[in-house]
Amino acid sequence: MVKNKSNYSTQNTTHKKRTWYIILGGGIVVAFFFMAHKIIPLGLEKDKDGNITLSPNRQTKLNKELEEIDNAEQYVLVAQRSGLYPCYSCTNEQKTIYLNVGEVWKYGVTRKGLQGRYPRENFGVPDLNYFQQFIGTYSECLKKEKIKIYNYPFLPEALARDILLIRPPGNKYDS
């Protein structure tokens, strides 16, 4: 009985080892297969000559993004009515600022085709008008925006205020 038990134990171990060798060998074969045949990710495909190329969808996406870079606009958001507006450039814990009708709240650049999603385009702030000031490439628009933000302190409306703001109330950063 003991001898039979011992034989069973040895055979079981050998069987297990053989199984692992088969799995390992199979894994090596699969690995060599994939090394020889590259996995083509989504967005790439082979053309009729076997060359890797962009898929039509990915090419369309690229064209769209290039067009967005070339077609941008620089805008200004101004107060539609006199009242308090959020102030992100105010110091000393002041969270709001009083703006008169027509005063600048924020300069910005957009290159995405938002579908007139007011108030989303106004960053959730009501009672603002959006004025398109410049159309051009994204780079040109960013420069226009930056110049306007930096020159904001010299606007008559900014100079007339008791407190000096380094940039418009709605601009958290310099661009």
Next chain:
Amino acid sequence: MTAKEQLIKAQQASEEAHQIHISCRIAERLFPKINPAIFSDVLRRKIKLSQYDNGILKFYFTFVAMENMVLKFDGIYYSRKKRHLEVAVRIPFEEILAANQTETIHLMEKAFLEGIDLIATKKLAAPFDHQAFKKDVEAIFAQENWYEEDLKKYRAMPSLGY
């Protein structure tokens, strides 16, 4: 509560109470010929959206007028969860350029009514009688010089460039 805190609270309450918000996406040189505040002031005084049922709790309208429309700004969007409707209607740039102030107001009236018509294209979360809404707005626009008082107010502001 300080005077400023009271002002903030009052303004917030006022904004929350307002059901109609009107704005614009326009070429800068068209302002103040296109001044959405005139429409906003009058319609907020005279229209209560709740009387048309509760399918729309907030109505956001945008006048769009640009010479070069490189970005898509017109269209309609409805949030079933919030019951907020956002609609933007384009007014031909050349028409606005050629129009005087009164003609511009009429073009804006037409665009606003077109915006109300677009409500029918959306499946709302609850009933809303957009035809009654349109009828009431039309009645306001039909009154001669309905906008004159508010226009005078804005004309008196030198910074606006009237």
